[in-house]
Amino acid sequence: MNNLSHRQNHKQQPRVKTIALILLRILVAIAIALVIFPVLLLPSTTTVPPSIQILFAMAEIAWLVTISRFGFTVPIVLIEVAGFVAITLLAIFASQIFASTPPILDAKGQAIPNSIAVMEKVKLGGAEEWMTIRGKDSRNPVLLFLAVGPGGTQLVTARRALTRLEDRFVVVNWDQPGAGKSFDAIDRSKLTPDRYITDAHELVLNLRQRFGKEKVYVLGESWGSALGIMVVQRYPELFQAFIGTGQMVAFLENDRICYDFALRLAQERGDTKQVEKLKQQGPPPYYGKDVLWKSAAYLSETFDYMNKNPAIANSGFNTFQDLAGSEYGLYDKLNFVRGLLDTFGVVYPQLWDVDFRKQAKRLEVPVYFLIGRYDVNAPPKLTEEYFNLLTAPRKELIWFENSGHNPWMNETEKFVDTLA
Template identity: 55%
Template sequence: MIHTILFLILTVLSVFALAVLLIMTVYCAIIVRMKKISPKHLIRLKKTMIFFVVTMILNAALITLSQLTVSTPRIVDENGNTPKNSIAELRELELNGRKQWISLRGWDKNAPVLLFLAGGPGGTQMAAVRHELAELEKHFVVVNWDQPGSGKSYYAEKTKSITSQTYIQDGYALTEYLKERFSQEKIYLMGESWGSALGIFLAHKYPDSYHALIGTGQMIDFVETERMDYAKAMEIAQSKGDTALIERLIANGEPPYYGDDVTWKSAVYLNYLSAYMANNPEIRNPGYNTFRDIGSSEYGLLDKINFFRGIVNTFNHVYQQLYTIDMRTDYTKLDVPVYFFLGRYDVNAPTVLVEEYMQVLDAPDKKIVWFEHSGHSPWINEQEKFVKEVLSCFLENKVEE
């Protein structure tokens, strides 16, 4: 599907460029006949037009080539050899009629399957997870999914048509594909930020498909989270005398926000809080390596553009649909074990809300695992401990099913 789209883009741009060249050639001929331009200037104009056309065609070809040559690196051991039964694939699937991309990586394709649900909505962490959690690939087939409206799956559905149900439906379809392909009755779920909420939605609706769920940077009540984030940013800004930030927060008003500028208004306090966490000396390895991630081989040039379009456009459309959700009242019973991996210094997704959720949650097993040197992303901040705790919750202490 993506190859067809890119071929059409290249064809359309080529036809457009040639049409421009033809029109300009005719225009120049008319101008010359009217004696309004000298032959010398005409030659210069023609060269400019040719350069313009060739540049357009080359750019289109470069974009197409970059999209056709995407890949995920092979699995290698310490000696640079690829384990015989390993898997490293970048694959396009059709889920409920929507074309979407996943990566599948593991040292042993017979290992348990772990589906990672990225944050957002609209975010892609396909490359980030490969870089940060490579150790998990020794124990699981780690699957990363670019959800509709994000990264490589940006065109899976029109942005205005995406709802939370879109993600639930396609997440389940992907789960069924993975179960069938790897001959497993159930898989493991891990969700980060928005993905932690999606994980709860899936585990709640389809408990028989999942062994257990880990939520990190756990989202509980979307409206309350935004209000608390806004208040925290205001508190920090006031303590630092950051007048400019205070004025911007006041001008935007207290969330929740609606309309076409949700992303930009939310970014005022979310980016401020992210910077605050990044400067906290107690938090290790504090931030995303965005340039490394976006430069990774999984993304072609078009994907790199959509990396940011998803964060802006998809987030703006979908996030305001989530304001009515509160896990403490809507998802109090889950029929799968649930583990919350929380950063002690997370000021993005307030951990107090997770603690309140734990008080009302009925699940076969539940636990909060604290990361004392982490903010919103323990899987990045404390990778070694994160992997160890994943293995402890998922493999070493299996709950009887």
């Protein structure tokens, strides 16, 4: 009797071991999926249809179950990893293919006649760069949105915050070279402000022809506000008006003000570590590979200060929500971050000498500054100085009393109404 029981237990042990091995590998599969390809388990955060995500998830688990019948030998583990990598690469490729901007629909879920909602490549300076074009009526005026940066992408951020602009404009959001979906458009080490200007010029010519417009509007945000001034100064005949928000005027003076502000904040709260860090790196200008990190040392302080300021309506930004937008595939999500990490340090040092109070005293287009009263990242006093000496066919400085650096996010309704 004891021998029979012993034989049964002996038979069960391999079976238990196999089941445990399978469960272990399934857990490993889930862990790897969460790290390498989290959107497989979170369908709401990706552009890939849920049915295809489920197929990839099932493929990963099926692969683990199949391979689990073999032991933990080096060749088997290598095969196991290779299978994971292959499935993950296919999933990444699928996420890029299915990336798109959402359609513009009426209350019944039907496409609005004459509306346009596309995301596509455009050849600029011989390179393929990306843009979204959105509007409820393709016959409306064209508005080109120039994002933060250099190296920033706001395809999703602007779509969410400025949706109502689509009622009155055809809104074009361009991922500039070295940013977002255009991250690999050209050799980032060769990027210059002039390249951005000429690409923007070519894009506007393309939009004029496509939509039959003689001129377009341009809205620039932070770095985009500086780029906007550079473009309208060189090609005024192409623009109805320039709108700047989070306006950059004089880069070196701007950042030195931010540096002093951050240093003072750190001293007031007794943060000796931050004080020492800022003093050790010294005030700008910075050059070399660590430009971003040195700039971030004081810019993070300014943004944190604005985020905590009760006078500012809301920060408005939700990075995870933006990353989850349908415009970005998995590789784009990675480049959402890499754009700033790689591109900022290349282009920003080329802007230290930019001062529009000296270099753009006259613009041949109407100019509108939409400025947050509590902006400490682009100090309003510089914008006021520039506004007062600027000569333009029409100019207006419009204050947003509950905003910081981003009135279009802090006071969205007022911002959209002002433009419309």
